[in-house]
Amino acid sequence: MMTLKSTREIEAMERASKVLTSIHVALRDLIKPGLDMWEIEEFVRRRCKEENVLPLQIGVDGSVMDYPYATCCGLNDEVAHAFPRHYMLQEGDLLKVDMVLSEPLDKSVVDVAKLDFDNVAQMKQYTQSYKGGVADSCWAYAVGQVSEEVKDLMAVTRECLYKGIEQAVVGNRLGDIGAAIQDYAESRGYGVVRDLVGHGVGPTMHEEPMVPHYGVAGRGLRLREGMVLTIEPMINTGTWEIDTDLKTGWAHKTLDGGLSCQYEHQFVVTKDGPKILTSQGEERTY
Template structure:
């Protein structure tokens, strides 16, 4: 069931969204070659708890799927060909030239914020750097469509059209989602689709929009270890950006916008 958030609920989601953006700002300051992904995760958990939140992802497991091991970390840290759900590890070292997707959720005041950014580590191959830039553009083009009266797949089509115009692939089996008091709510938000299809958007819907775009021909992300981390089918790099937004009449409200972006 899709829920319409009240203005009181949206106020609370502003708090969780702001907390989430601050974590990713902190990661941007701290991430560097030589760090392990577990070091990033440790920093993030301490930061979230010090600021009155709880990590949304830690011990998360999809409802109705008892075979999935609960997620063991605060962040998803995915490097290069890893699309999503990279599990932090003391042996996984971040290196010069990597691109690193960090996905973070914060539960605060009874509601979740969910956001992701892909970071460039040192001197990155220009072609890969372009992928990251275009993926971020896809996110904001999708958000532009998240206004009352549009259809859900107007978001999807805007993302797909921009990505494919550069010859990139859209990961089709990983999607955005509704969000609120639960981390994952209805509806799923795919990153591909036809304009003017899907449910009609209403003011107060809360969505996590998250394009995952790859350089190669991958249409799906495939499991590497049978549980969490998912990689491109052909081993080519993938980038990922995400914001939690509220559908509005004129312009979507971004809950997880960094304070520096609000200026």
């Protein structure tokens, strides 16, 4: 069910976003050639325990297994929902890191430092029952010096993100967001993933409405003040089609082996335009 968020709910999401964005900023210095990708997961887990926030991705229901990690780490042709793992990052890799966090919690309610993040069943009792401030954002990172192909893909994907957000004004429709993203990406020869979309946020991770990154302008649900949404375009160098790892039911890859990039912001629709909650301080904030 779609709900319009109160000032109190938005403030709670701002508190969650402050922690999440500080982690993304810190990853800029951490991610480099020779880093074991698993260290990213460990870093995020440490920060969650220090800040007393729940990593809300742990325990998300899956078709084969519940998601077991605090982050999704997609490498090169991996589109989304790929597992962090032991892999030494290589010069020229394109890495996407996605995470969803709660706002800082009262330790009398739950002491996150005492939780066993590897015990997915235990974690699920906390993450799946949580209803409060939520922050959701994915960011792409160039590992060392990358090719012009990677640079161009990152630039176009980031521009797609903001072109979508620009359309998130009161009175516009969801189709205006999708059309702006699709038109820009396809005009530059890229594919826009259709199987995975943005969504509403709060008081849980995934709420209505779904926010496609493709569509027809003037169509779809009309945007209203108080909606909190994510826009998270996944843009591919080749086909928009993707494949899924059937062993786990999670990691999605491009069907043709091409590169994929993703940026994601969470924002609130206000009477004065979209307000980005997960801004890292250097992007357009409207």
